[in-house]
Amino acid sequence: MTEIVDGHHHIWRQADLPWLIGPMQPRIFGPYEPIRRDYPIQEYLDDLKGSGVTRSVYVQTNWANDRFEDEAAWVQQTADAHGWPHAIVAYANFAVDDVRPQLDRLKRYPLVRGVRMQLHWHENPLYRFAARPDLCLDPSIRRNIGHLADYGWSFDLQVFTPQMPGAADLAEACPKVTFILQHAGMLEDLSPAGRAAWRAGMARLAACPNVVSKLSGLGTFIHRNDPAHIAAVLTDTVATFGAGRCLFGSNFPIEKLWTSYRELVDAFRAAASALSTEQQDAIFRTTAARVYRL
Numbered sequence: 001m002t003e004i005v006d007g008h009h010h011i012w013r014q015a016d017l018p019w020l021i022g023p024m025q026p027r028i029f030g031p032y033e034p035i036r037r038d039y040p041i042q043e044y045l046d047d048l049k050g051s052g053v054t055r056s057v058y059v060q061t062n063w064a065n066d067r068f069e070d071e072a073a074w075v076q077q078t079a080d081a082h083g084w085p086h087a088i089v090a091y092a093n094f095a096v097d098d099v100r101p102q103l104d105r106l107k108r109y110p111l112v113r114g115v116r117m118q119l120h121w122h123e124n125p126l127y128r129f130a131a132r133p134d135l136c137l138d139p140s141i142r143r144n145i146g147h148l149a150d151y152g153w154s155f156d157l158q159v160f161t162p163q164m165p166g167a168a169d170l171a172e173a174c175p176k177v178t179f180i181l182q183h184a185g186m187l188e189d190l191s192p193a194g195r196a197a198w199r200a201g202m203a204r205l206a207a208c209p210n211v212v213s214k215l216s217g218l219g220t221f222i223h224r225n226d227p228a229h230i231a232a233v234l235t236d237t238v239a240t241f242g243a244g245r246c247l248f249g250s251n252f253p254i255e256k257l258w259t260s261y262r263e264l265v266d267a268f269r270a271a272a273s274a275l276s277t278e279q280q281d282a283i284f285r286t287t288a289a290r291v292y293r294l
Helices: 041-047 065-082 100-106 139-146 161-173 192-206 227-241 261-271 277-291
Strands: 002-005 055-059 087-091 112-116 154-157 179-181 211-215 246-248
Touching: 041 065, 055 277, 065 087, 065 100, 100 112, 139 161, 154 161, 161 179, 161 192, 192 211, 192 227, 211 227, 211 277, 227 246, 227 261, 227 277, 246 277, 261 277
Parallel strands: 002 055, 055 087, 087 112, 112 154, 154 179, 179 211, 211 246
Antiparallel strands: none
16 A cells, blocks of 8 residues: 655654744644644654555655755655655745756655645635645746656645636646646535535546546544545545546644544545455555656
């Protein structure tokens, strides 16, 4: 089984993340006192014992932007020492005139497989991350993301439902880049209308053959491990993208706020239990192995 740990990742240091020090700041995932500390690699490995996970991918954790290379270097050093994680999704600022000098610095680290700059914007300031909602349409960002093809790297795409049409346009503008949609499109409006809009946006993204969906972070807005919610999102996402374009991610240690690793994996396995063995293998192993070259 391949584990894609997304969002704020599993081997962070408190000193490197400004939201872990100083006054408590409101976060999208609620109060976070229990994880407002270091989360070293050994604790992560202890958390996933018995889960069947054999590979993991580190996704950038919002160090100070000018320390993007320090983050990649530290994760590479951790992997060299411990054998985990097995790939890195680093950070780069795609809003500059030319991102390639940053990418050239990241190229020094052999585990880098992709890059993420979070583009999600929401009317609710608590859910907002990007400076404005239309970054997917920004010409500089589009041009710079297109450069990832020359490096053989993917782009981890994080947007909310209203941004999905623009995100699909971005994917179409960069057909040689694989886009990994974070958290299955970040469904936060669970009303019938909200679900319908999310499904329509997911269908628009799925029409782009270079977009895959990461089934991760599904407790972000409900602050619990809800097997029924996971099953609903997984079922709809697989129906839209196909299992061969879906992959599992734990979003640990954020999900550790309300569940254990084993309980989370069990909920995902139960949600996928009605699928064929081949489809389950795609979600939990082969899609991630392909897109992150594990």
